[in-house]
Amino acid sequence: MVEAEGRKKTAGGASEELFVDALRSGDETAFARAVDRFTPAMLRLARVYGLGVDAAEDVVQETWLRVLRSLDQFEGRSSFRTWLFVILGNCARGRSEAERRSVPVSSLESDGIPAVDGSRFFPAEHPRWAGMWTTLVDSWETLPDERLLAREARDRFREAIDALPARYAAVFVLRDVEGWSSDEVCVVLDLSPENQRVLLHRARTRLRAALEEYLGSDRA
Amino acid sequence: MSDRPAFSCQQIVELVTEYLEGGLDVSERLAFERHVAICPPCRGYLSQLRRVSKAAGALSEDDVPERLRTSLLEAFRDWKTGPRGR
Numbered sequence: 001m002v003e004a005e006g007r008k009k010t011a012g013g014a015s016e017e018l019f020v021d022a023l024r025s026g027d028e029t030a031f032a033r034a035v036d037r038f039t040p041a042m043l044r045l046a047r048v049y050g051l052g053v054d055a056a057e058d059v060v061q062e063t064w065l066r067v068l069r070s071l072d073q074f075e076g077r078s079s080f081r082t083w084l085f086v087i088l089g090n091c092a093r094g095r096s097e098a099e100r101r102s103v104p105v106s107s108l109e110s111d112g113i114p115a116v117d118g119s120r121f122f123p124a125e126h127p128r129w130a131g132m133w134t135t136l137v138d139s140w141e142t143l144p145d146e147r148l149l150a151r152e153a154r155d156r157f158r159e160a161i162d163a164l165p166a167r168y169a170a171v172f173v174l175r176d177v178e179g180w181s182s183d184e185v186c187v188v189l190d191l192s193p194e195n196q197r198v199l200l201h202r203a204r205t206r207l208r209a210a211l212e213e214y215l216g217s218d219r220a
Numbered sequence: 221m222s223d224r225p226a227f228s229c230q231q232i233v234e235l236v237t238e239y240l241e242g243g244l245d246v247s248e249r250l251a252f253e254r255h256v257a258i259c260p261p262c263r264g265y266l267s268q269l270r271r272v273s274k275a276a277g278a279l280s281e282d283d284v285p286e287r288l289r290t291s292l293l294e295a296f297r298d299w300k301t302g303p304r305g306r
Contacts, residue, residue: 028297028300031296032293036289039288040283060292061288064295065295068295068299069299114230115234116233118230131231132229132230133229136260139260139267140264140268140271143271145275149278154278158279172276176273176276177276182241194243197238200237201234204273205237208268208269208272211272
């Protein structure tokens with residue numbers, strides 16, 4: 001087992017092969033662990049397609065059933081997780097189209113909201129400081145984790161994510177909350193690398209603004 | 221070197237993710253770094269976006285709704301004992 005984990009034969013590595021073998025052989029503990037590990041992100045992503053809580057749970061259930069039924073076709077060309085989330089995306093899109101709530105995750109028209117409000121910069125016609133900050137910007141490098149990760153701050157953070165346009169939230173949740181690579185996110189959400197970066201930027205800048213407001217309001 | 225892009229702060233804040241993700245070409249990246257090196261507010265802004273990204277990792281701990289979990293495990297048992305589609 002130790003030796004097996006050192007090798008990488010498939011996209012997901014040898015430990016993933018063992019995991020998929022365990023599922024195929026009907027190992028319920030392995031399945032339960034996978035459910036616990038992946039389901040929260042699956043639910044979040046399903047909601048991105050405009051589905052309500054109940055519909056998102058249905059889609060997650062349908063996804064796992066499809067996965068089990070097609071386990072024998074899984075060849076390890078992508079990681080198990082990528083495969084799982086591509087199936088989830090298909091199920092969620094199908095459901096959302098059936099409910100006529102399709103949300104184009106890949107659409108990228110500008111919403112015209114800048115990363116930072118224009119009022120914080122000198123105007124373009126300023127003779128000397130055009131486009132430069134008019135205000136100070138706090139460094140958060142030394143901001144204690146307790147400030148940013150206290151329960152209240154986390155609740156505020158989650159609310160701000162929920163308030164994002166769906167496609168921004170999808171990219172942010174997979175990249176920054178779940179820690180996926182950009183390549184994997186591009187595959188699962190069917191985005192070009194450039195578009196993925198644009199969506200990630202919009203998400204991060206809006207969340208930064210929300211947290212700045214929160215952190216500023218309890219200073220004084 | 222006179223044709224190198226010289227970014228304003230307002231442009232820098234729109235380029236931070238491109239920078240962090242390696243999406244800038246060499247001359248843009250150097251111009252970005254030169255700007256940030258001498259501009260404390262932009263350095264502050266860069267640190268803020270980095271923190272947003274890093275802090276988000278702590279949000280990933282939601283539980284699976286118990287009802288859904290139970291029904292998934294039941295589905296697994298059905299699948300296991302039923303015909304496996306092959």
